[in-house]
Structure formats: structure tokens, C-alpha cells
Amino acid sequence: MDDQAPDYDALLDGVRRGDQVAARALVEVLHPLVRKIVRSHLPRRVAEEDLAQEVYLKMFSRLEQYRGEMPLPHWVSRIAVTTCIDHLRFQQRRPELRWADLSENEAEVLDAVLSSSDGEDATDAMAAKELVGRLLEQLSPADRTVITLLDLEQKSVAEIRELTGWGTSMIKVRAFRARRKLRKLFEQLERKERP
Amino acid sequence: MKRQDPWMKLVAAARRAPAEESAELPLGFATRVAALGLAQRREPADLFGAFALRALGVALAVLITSAAVGFPLTSANASENSTSDEMDDPVAEFVAQL
Numbered sequence: 001m002d003d004q005a006p007d008y009d010a011l012l013d014g015v016r017r018g019d020q021v022a023a024r025a026l027v028e029v030l031h032p033l034v035r036k037i038v039r040s041h042l043p044r045r046v047a048e049e050d051l052a053q054e055v056y057l058k059m060f061s062r063l064e065q066y067r068g069e070m071p072l073p074h075w076v077s078r079i080a081v082t083t084c085i086d087h088l089r090f091q092q093r094r095p096e097l098r099w100a101d102l103s104e105n106e107a108e109v110l111d112a113v114l115s116s117s118d119g120e121d122a123t124d125a126m127a128a129k130e131l132v133g134r135l136l137e138q139l140s141p142a143d144r145t146v147i148t149l150l151d152l153e154q155k156s157v158a159e160i161r162e163l164t165g166w167g168t169s170m171i172k173v174r175a176f177r178a179r180r181k182l183r184k185l186f187e188q189l190e191r192k193e194r195p
Numbered sequence: 196m197k198r199q200d201p202w203m204k205l206v207a208a209a210r211r212a213p214a215e216e217s218a219e220l221p222l223g224f225a226t227r228v229a230a231l232g233l234a235q236r237r238e239p240a241d242l243f244g245a246f247a248l249r250a251l252g253v254a255l256a257v258l259i260t261s262a263a264v265g266f267p268l269t270s271a272n273a274s275e276n277s278t279s280d281e282m283d284d285p286v287a288e289f290v291a292q293l
């Protein structure tokens with residue numbers, strides 16, 4: 001039963017008729033997708049559940065605008081991505097990242113990736129993930145979204161286009177800009193901050 | 196030997212981090228969100244349905260009444276004004292005397 005693709009048309013018809021069961025089923029079916037997007041683009045001090053709820057409420061309120069030109073999950077993913085970006089815009093940008101602000105594990109990871117050796121296998125994956133989050137906070141919300149999808153989640157440009165609705169060239173420009181900024185951050189940390 | 200991009204090394208390490216907890220929905224979350232979503236869908240339509248037609252009817256009634264009452268008065272005033280303008284035009288009177 002779980003292997004069957006959900007019947008989105010039937011669920012949407014139910015929601016349009018005001019059927020509570022269909023609305024609940026739609027939320028349940030879409031939750032893995034929404035949760036994944038929300039979790040990977042979650043701003044500081046915003047609860048995952050609150051953000052997910054906002055995505056679903058937007059989906060319900062805009063349902064009349066959905067014409068079936070794309071699969072429902074793609075349409076919902078765009079709502080989720082833009083909702084996350086809106087929240088990230090409101091989030092104050094973190095002050096410049098300094099070596100002294102890093103935890104011991106994060107500093108070790110940074111030291112390892114800045115060294116020329118290929119010793120990344122020895123780095124603490126959780127600390128690396130934390131450090132990635134800190135670095136991503138230095139980017140603009142849209143650039144952060146693109147680089148998260150591209151580098152962290154290893155999605156293709158075509159997949160990002162589907163998820164966000166942005167054009168290929170915009171995605172490439174954002175990725176280029178984000179990587180350039182990250183490179184500068186690494187250089188800055190290495191030259192000025194490295195103990 | 197070319198140095199590997201530190202960002203790429205870092206994300207490669209971050210990708211090895213174990214996935215976070217399962218995708219279980221919080222208890223009652225779907226029910227609450229579904230109820231809120233459906234209520235939200237009903238509200239604007241109900242409000243619009245309740246007020247828009249009445250407002251439109253009142254607006255049309257006011258428009259027609261004001262047009263019906265105002266037009267004869269306006270046209271009468273206009274004709275009076277045009278006559279008085281002719282009579283009270285000092286330049287015309289001065290020119291006529293020349």
C-alpha cells in the first residue's frame with residue numbers, strides 16, 4: 001500500500017470539498033518532502049514545526065491557484081522553499097565568523113579542511129555539519145538555499161530548478177557567488193584568524 | 196599538487212553525518228494543520244459572500260438614487276448659472292457699450 005503513489009487528484013478534490021480526512025491525508029503524504037526542505041533551510045530561532053505549518057497553510061490557501069501544470073509535490077516544494085527564504089531574510093545576518101567563536105570540534109574540522117592533506121575522512125562529521133551551518137549563515141538566503149541544495153544535498157541544477165522555480169542561469173550565478181564568498185571566508189579565517 | 200577546495204572537503208565531511216531523526220509527524224500535527232487550513236479556506240469565501248453582494252446592492256442603490264435626484268438639480272443649476280454668467284459678465288457689458 002505504501003509503495004503506491006498517492007492519488008493527489010482525489011486528495012485535492014476532497015480538500016476542495018472541505019473534507020477533513022483528505023486534508024489530513026494530504027499533510028501526511030507531503031510531510032516527508034516539506035520536513036526535509038524545512039529542516040535543511042531552517043533559520044535560527046524558528047521551530048521546524050511552526051515553519052512546516054506555515055507551508056501547509058499557504059498551500060491550503062493557494063490551492064485554487066494550482067492548475068496541475070506540475071506535480072503537486074513540486075508546487076508544494078516551491079512554497080516551502082520561498083517560505084524558508086522569507087524567514088531567512090528576516091533573520092539578522094550573523095556577525096563575521098571568527099575562529100574564536102568555533103567549538104573545539106569545529107575548530108579541529110576547520111583546521112583539517114584548511115590543511116593541504118586529504119584527511120577529511122578523519123574529521124568529525126557532526127562538527128563538520130555544524131560548521132557548514134555557521135558558514136551558510138554568512139550567505140544571503142537565496143545563495144544559501146542554492147548552495148545547500150547543490151553541494152550538501154547534491155541535487156542537480158535541473159532538480160533545483162524544479163524545487164525553486166528559478167532559472168538555470170540564476171541558479172548558476174547564485175552558486176558561483178556563494179562559492180566565491182565561501183572561498184573568501186576560508187581565506188580570511190586562514191590568514192587572519194588561524195591560531 | 197593543487198589544493199582541494201576547503202568548502203568541498205567540508206561539505207563532503209558534513210554529508211557523512213547521520214541523518215536526523217525519522218520523519219514521524221508530531222502527534223496531532225496533521226489534524227490541527229488540516230483543520231486550520233480548511234477553516235482558512237472557508238473564511239475568506241464566507242466573508243466575501245456575506246458582505247460583497249450586499250455592499251454591491253447598496254452601492255448601486257445609492258448611485259441610482261443620487262443620479263436620479265442630482266441630475267435635474269444639476270442641470271437646472273447649470274442653466275441658471277449659464278444665464279447669470281451671461282448677465283453678470285462685466286467684460287461683455289463693457290464691450291457692448293462701446
